[in-house]
Amino acid sequence: MDWDKLRIFHAVASAGSLTHAGDVLNLSQSAVSRQIRALEESLNTTLFHRHARGLILTEQGELLYDATSAMVKRLEAAEARIRDSEDEVYGELRVTTTTAFGVLWLAPRLGKLYEKYPDLKIDLMLEERVLDLPMREADVAIRMKEPSQADLIRRRLMNIRMRLYATRSYLDRHGTPSSLEDLAQHRLISQNLKAPQVAAGAALVQTLLAHEIRPCLTVNSYYGVLQSVLSDLGIGVLPHYLTADFPGLVRVLPEIESGDVPVFLAYPEELRQSKRVSVFRDFVTSEIVAYRNRLQDEVLA
Structure with a gap:
């Protein structure tokens, strides 16, 4: 399949309109329509139901949209990985941790990280299920036990009780x-x-x-x-x-x-050189140090 046609199809499916997709792609409505018709002909199927209020994906269209969405996500991840080799910190970082730690400790502190790295996009996944880091369900994990998965870099952050x-x-x-x-x-x-x-x-x-x-x-x-x-x-x-x-x-x-309940930060070995991971790791570590110092000051006060 022609990638240009798939790109246009994805834009139309996301926008639900030929006109809105054309605005995003900087193409005329007629040019977008021609590309969609050509893609439907090449696949010998109908991808959209057309009506006065816009476009709705057919079952076949939904299947293709799922595929193009996955492709777009992979391309965005690849772009972020490539730009990781540059000086800037850019792209999405998927962080998983428990609901309590994420809501009560981590999320309130993220403003400091965004102040330093405004182009960093964090996808915070709060759940008790342990996600598979080597299979890239997430990039970084903060868990209340030492990860058992292989090929992970892990750092003990602190103990809690x-x-x-x-x-x-x-x-x-x-x-x-x-x-x-x-x-x-x-x-x-x-x-x-x-x-x-x-x-x-x-x-x-x-x-x-x-x-x-x-x-x-x-x-x-x-x-x-x-x-x-x-x-x-x-x-x-x-x-x-x-x-x-x-x-x-x-x-x-x-x-x-x-x-003691150990708190570990972990990420896949393949992300060792990732600037997104390193700035997040260093940020969390510095916040842990500040947290410990604050508790110590309260004990001495």
Whole structure:
């Protein structure tokens, strides 16, 4: 198939209009129409249903559009990889991490990265499923365990622990527990044990629930746990990295915490020379250092 015709077809399918596609391609409507007709004739099929409001893809058109969309994405990735060899930081970087870490820690800090590299496009994929980096489901991953996939460059960023937190207003009204027995008089807020979460967090919750805690509130994400705690609903099990950004949280029963949960940044070996990856890696590392220093200052204050 003629790539020029496929390029024009893709523009028409994306715009849903010959006129709008022509504007994008800097071609006349008649020139665009001729190319679409020629492509349909070469394939011996109809790619669009034509009506007064515009164009709608036929089933065959949908199949071709899926193919051209994949081609365009591959070309954009190739362009970004090629430009990675230049001085500028340009193109898309697909970053995957857990929902809680992405929403509560990473996303609020990305403005600093965009200030330095405004042409960088970040596709932030927040989910508990571990994406396959060697198969390029993502470029960079930040996960709460060491990646087991081969051919990955990995860096340990920090350790986190799950701890108990409440707000000062909640504790003023309901009292501050001084023992696990006292905790039984409070509502425990945690992730549902069936929800995807770090094993250390689940183990801590199971230990706490063995002490006949009053009716609990369970949520399927740490973001929901945090919002519930901030709403004075009880005492929550939360990762300690939140304390720097949410100073209103007060630690409860400081002797109770989970084991270490390692946080790793990883990316495929083939992206070792990628400037997009290196600036993101260095940015996250510097933010981790700043975060640690801030926590240390709060301890010493």
